[in-house]
Amino acid sequence: MTRSLVIAPQWIGDAVMSEPLLADLAARGERLAVAALPWVAPVYRAMPQVREVIELPFAHGRLDWAARRRIAATLRGRFDIAYVLPNSIKAALIPWFAGIPRRVGYRGEGRWLLLNRQLRNPGGRPPMVAFYQALAGEPRGVGAAADARPSLSFERAVLRAAANAAGVEPGGYWVFAPGAEYGPAKCWPAAHYAELARRLHANDSLPVLLLGSGKEAALCQQIADAAPGACRVLAGQTSLMDAMALIAGARGLVSNDSGLMHVAAAFGIPQVAVFGSTSPEHTPPLNPRAQVLWLKGELGLDCMPCFERNCRFGHTRCLSEVAPQRVETALHDALAA
Missing domain, CATH: 3.40.50.2000 (Glycogen Phosphorylase B;)
Structure with a gap:
């Protein structure tokens, strides 16, 4: 061998x-x-x-x-x-x-x-x-x-242990991953995440877990503060192993183009990925249950994709014009896939 x-x-x-x-x-x-x-x-x-x-x-x-x-x-x-x-x-x-x-x-x-x-x-x-x-x-x-599609797997006991530690039941929560290590030009606005969290929580009362690194804890807290009672901030409070297990056991995930987006895809859970400054032609979520929102054709912005860390024009229209209602609809489409 x-x-x-x-x-x-x-x-x-x-x-x-x-x-x-x-x-x-x-x-x-x-x-x-x-x-x-x-x-x-x-x-x-x-x-x-x-x-x-x-x-x-x-x-x-x-x-x-x-x-x-x-x-x-x-x-x-x-x-x-x-x-x-x-x-x-x-x-x-x-x-x-x-x-x-x-x-x-x-x-x-x-x-x-x-x-x-x-x-x-x-x-x-x-x-x-x-x-x-x-x-x-x-x-x-x-x-x-x-x-070819990446595939990750955990034993069921690993998923349950992570859910128990977070105070949730497998399948009984949503996950948002609102950060992106590369830079803010990849991030859907915090206010949009908050509105989506309010809408989801009003519909089903399921908690929204906000995952990410310690560097993204302030961003996650901003989202939680704008969606009272809907979110739990776990950014910086879990190991990557536990964060992956929470993603694998989630009802669905919403994220930017990020590492946790690819983790969700590899576990095959329903997900919505919001792209702006980067291109889904390069690093899409390889998941038949994924919905990708990228408005290059609709907005007609010549700068898309720029692959920059910060928007050179300061408006990030490629992301801010993706409405929360549209992401919510895409998430329900992903659940039905």
Whole structure:
């Protein structure tokens, strides 16, 4: 059996989108270990094909040369092949230091010495699932790439434990993920989230759980304050594992284009994804129960998609003109799908 090490990407959404690659590798008999930063490691623990998750104790953006050499020493002789998913030089250092015989990845930042099987960097912004699946080295038709969908799973006991800790019943709550790590240009307005929360709570009395990182707690509190009695702020109060379990057990989710959007898609729950500055042609929620709202054709804004962190014009019309009533309708459509 081929022993394989996968160097994981650093963002939650990208980690989710790598799942079809890992499924392909496991299906052809490779035994998989994933080396991941702590904030994405829980994603790989929800992939049954992953035998081992190795957490990397690196700070964001730092080279940590000595630490990479120490970790590589513990991996020497354990693996036959490494798949390096990020395009940075530092991501390719551990397989090289560890002397793993076959090291596969995109050329990225001039990694000709570190990788001995290099794929040409694609132009533009390719669909991420196909981008990662190409590392398996097997020709895939357009139809196969289009059909590939990330899939995550938890045992039912994990879902119930997370729901109990949050004081809710599985299936008896909504989830909003109103933040976006990349920047505010991806965020549907807080006032719109609050109005949607009021409408949903008035209809069914189910609580709306507001999830995200600690950096998004203030945003979530703003939404909760504008929707009295409808929301519970859990941003920054749960682990990523528990947040994922709460998403998996939710009645439905509303989010921006974010990592938690991809988590919801991989669990296959009803969801609405609001896009503005980014494009669903690049990173859509790959979920047959997802509804995507992107008003590029309706608004006729030449700046869409800009892929910027902040709106250069200061109006974020691409998001603010997506009405809460429209999102509510889309959510009910997702439930019926």
